[in-house]
Amino acid sequence: MKGEGLKIVISGPSGSGKGTIVQELLKQGDYKLSISATTRKQRTGEIEGKHYFFKSKQEFDSMIEKDEMLEYAKFCNNYYGTPKEYVDNTIKLGHDIILEIEVQGALQVKKKYNEAVFIFIMTPTFKELKNRLVSRNTESMDIINNRLTRACEELSLFKEYDYIVINDNLEDAIREINTIVAAEKLKSGRYENFIKNVLANQEA
Numbered sequence: 001m002k003g004e005g006l007k008i009v010i011s012g013p014s015g016s017g018k019g020t021i022v023q024e025l026l027k028q029g030d031y032k033l034s035i036s037a038t039t040r041k042q043r044t045g046e047i048e049g050k051h052y053f054f055k056s057k058q059e060f061d062s063m064i065e066k067d068e069m070l071e072y073a074k075f076c077n078n079y080y081g082t083p084k085e086y087v088d089n090t091i092k093l094g095h096d097i098i099l100e101i102e103v104q105g106a107l108q109v110k111k112k113y114n115e116a117v118f119i120f121i122m123t124p125t126f127k128e129l130k131n132r133l134v135s136r137n138t139e140s141m142d143i144i145n146n147r148l149t150r151a152c153e154e155l156s157l158f159k160e161y162d163y164i165v166i167n168d169n170l171e172d173a174i175r176e177i178n179t180i181v182a183a184e185k186l187k188s189g190r191y192e193n194f195i196k197n198v199l200a201n202q203e204a
């Protein structure tokens with residue numbers, strides 16, 4: 001019984017380890033990833049079209065004007081958005097798709113697609129968040145502090161999410177997310193067509 005795929009929204013503060021979790025989910029499972037557009041500067045090692053589509057502000061605005069974004073938000077002075085077409089096509093083909101996005105964008109997705117699954121990732125302590133951000137060594141202290149302020153704001157919105165996964169151990173986090181997805185797929189609401197078919201073909 002393969003219907004539309006699930007939209008799986010994964011958020012969490014910078015340093016929560018959500019990027020690593022998503023990469024592991026892609027390796028191990030049958031998930032697709034939505035590649036976002038951003039006006040943020042490309043970091044060393046990041047690849048255009050794999051990590052992001054890097055855009056000028058003008059190009060980003062033009063995508064919004066043409067209604068090509070499923071959602072978008074400003075995060076720490078840069079814009080980030082989800083190109084709509086790939087997400088729509090992927091779920092129509094029955095594939096589950098992960099949107100790794102911050103909370104403002106997640107709230108926009110929630111308004112449009114109530115059936116999407118919303119998962120929030122957090123570290124066991126705030127200190128660990130800070131340590132991970134500092135040790136990753138990709139941002140200046142100013143940017144790190146900005147992201148930590150933002151982390152507090154994001155944490156205050158945790159109740160908007162269906163599930164919280166505490167990233168104490170990568171393997172456990174992956175197992176928990178796979179369990180969430182498996183359970184979501186068994187929700188009765190997804191079986192309307194199946195039941196209709198069963199009733200319409202009672203001799204089959």
Ligand code: 5GP
Pocket residue numbers: 011012013014036037040071072073075080081082083100101102103104105106
């Ligand atoms: P980073 O600059 O560390 O790659 O991402 C900063 C934040 O932007 C992260 O919380 C990430 O999840 C979020 N983000 C990435 N892509 C999108 C997107 O398409 N939309 C929204 N709303 N947030 C995004």
